[in-house]
Amino acid sequence: xxxxxxxxxxxxxxxxxxxxxxxxxxxxxxxxxxxxxxxxxxxxxxxxxxxxxxxxxxxxxxxxxxxxxxxxxxxxxxx
Amino acid sequence: xxxxxxxxxxxxxxxxxxxxxxxxxxxxxxxxxxxxxxxxxxxxxxxxxxxxxxxxxxxxxxxxxxxxxxxxxxxxxxxxxxxxxxxxxxxxxxxxxxxxxxxxxxxxxxxxxxxxxxxxxxxxxxxxxxxxxxxxxxxxxxxxxxxxxxxxxxxxxxxxxxxxxxxxxxxxxxxxxxxxxxxxxxxxxxxxxxxxxxxxxxxxxxxxxxxxxxxxxxxxxxxxxxxxxxxxxxxxx
Numbered sequence: 001x002x003x004x005x006x007x008x009x010x011x012x013x014x015x016x017x018x019x020x021x022x023x024x025x026x027x028x029x030x031x032x033x034x035x036x037x038x039x040x041x042x043x044x045x046x047x048x049x050x051x052x053x054x055x056x057x058x059x060x061x062x063x064x065x066x067x068x069x070x071x072x073x074x075x076x077x078x079x
Numbered sequence: 080x081x082x083x084x085x086x087x088x089x090x091x092x093x094x095x096x097x098x099x100x101x102x103x104x105x106x107x108x109x110x111x112x113x114x115x116x117x118x119x120x121x122x123x124x125x126x127x128x129x130x131x132x133x134x135x136x137x138x139x140x141x142x143x144x145x146x147x148x149x150x151x152x153x154x155x156x157x158x159x160x161x162x163x164x165x166x167x168x169x170x171x172x173x174x175x176x177x178x179x180x181x182x183x184x185x186x187x188x189x190x191x192x193x194x195x196x197x198x199x200x201x202x203x204x205x206x207x208x209x210x211x212x213x214x215x216x217x218x219x220x221x222x223x224x225x226x227x228x229x230x231x232x233x234x235x236x237x238x239x240x241x242x243x244x245x246x247x248x249x250x251x252x253x254x255x256x257x258x259x260x261x262x263x264x265x266x267x268x269x270x271x272x273x274x275x276x277x278x279x280x281x282x283x284x285x286x287x288x289x290x291x292x293x294x295x296x297x298x299x300x301x302x303x304x305x306x307x308x309x310x311x312x313x314x315x316x
Contacts, residue, residue, distance in 0.1 A: 009182075012229065013182065013227060014182075014185060014225075014227075014261065016183060016184075016185050016186070016187050016261075017183065017187065020187060065136070065140060065141075065144065066136070068137055068140065068173065068180055070172075070178075070179060070180040070227070070228070070229070071180045071182055071227060
């Protein structure tokens with residue numbers, strides 16, 4: 001099984017990287033872009049075939065180490 | 080004072096801390112590899128600066144799970160003094176020993192320069208020897224030193240007098256261009272509620288000898304020594 005995890009900065013957190021990317025997009029001519037947030041993407045390959053157990057494990061790993069709940073949100077899907 | 084200075088793969092300010100404690104202040108210090116399970120006879124712990132684990136995933140995110148950190152957690156829970164400097168501050172926040180988090184500098188630049196700190200309170204084991212009107216001139220060297228915490232946490236920090244240092248200009252005034260990283264409330268360093276764990280982004284160990292240009296940093300270590308000397312002897316375990 002593969003977990004695809006997306007980690008993003010919380011709304012309340014200033015994201016200067018996102019702002020910089022937004023400026024860069026505008027600079028090279030893309031209009032109508034309201035906001036950009038930059039996050040992280042992880043792929044984790046897992047043994048086993050039990051999606052419930054895997055989901056629980058990944059959720060705990062996300063909360064415990066893969067993301068920092070003070071500054072980040074996460075979501076993931078399993079396939 | 081008998082300091083255990085932690086060493087993680089990627090730490091690079093550990094030797095400077097040992098040098099200051101031993102050769103400048105005449106106290107005991109030893110390096111403690113991150114895999115050690117015990118702090119030994121240490122009565123203070125310093126988590127030094129550097130790039131533990133290459134800052135992979137997030138700064139301090141992996142170091143916080145090193146074996147030695149369990150001993151540090153227990154030590155802190157019993158009131159032991161713990162000081163985190165730069166990457167050490169990041170590690171202590173990730174470990175939950177201090178509230179909030181350090182994120183990328185607002186300018187996105189790695190800032191390597193001297194800054195000024197105003198000491199907000201002398202009521203802590205890390206600031207008790209710092210004269211109230213003295214500005215500390217210290218070097219910083221970091222790319223992720225922007226202190227962030229949610230509003231409720233910031234309110235609590237202020238209400239409990241947990242902010243130890245703020246960035247100010249050479250005249251001691253708060254100013255946007257005096258804040259090198261965009262930290263909320265210009266926070267440069269804080270302590271926990273119990274006041275035995277502290278963290279700061281600037282490097283006092285790089286400014287403890289006049290030959291390096293400034294010796295204001297030694298006041299932080301002298302405060303720790305003073306706090307330990309003032310403790311009842313029975314506290315030694």
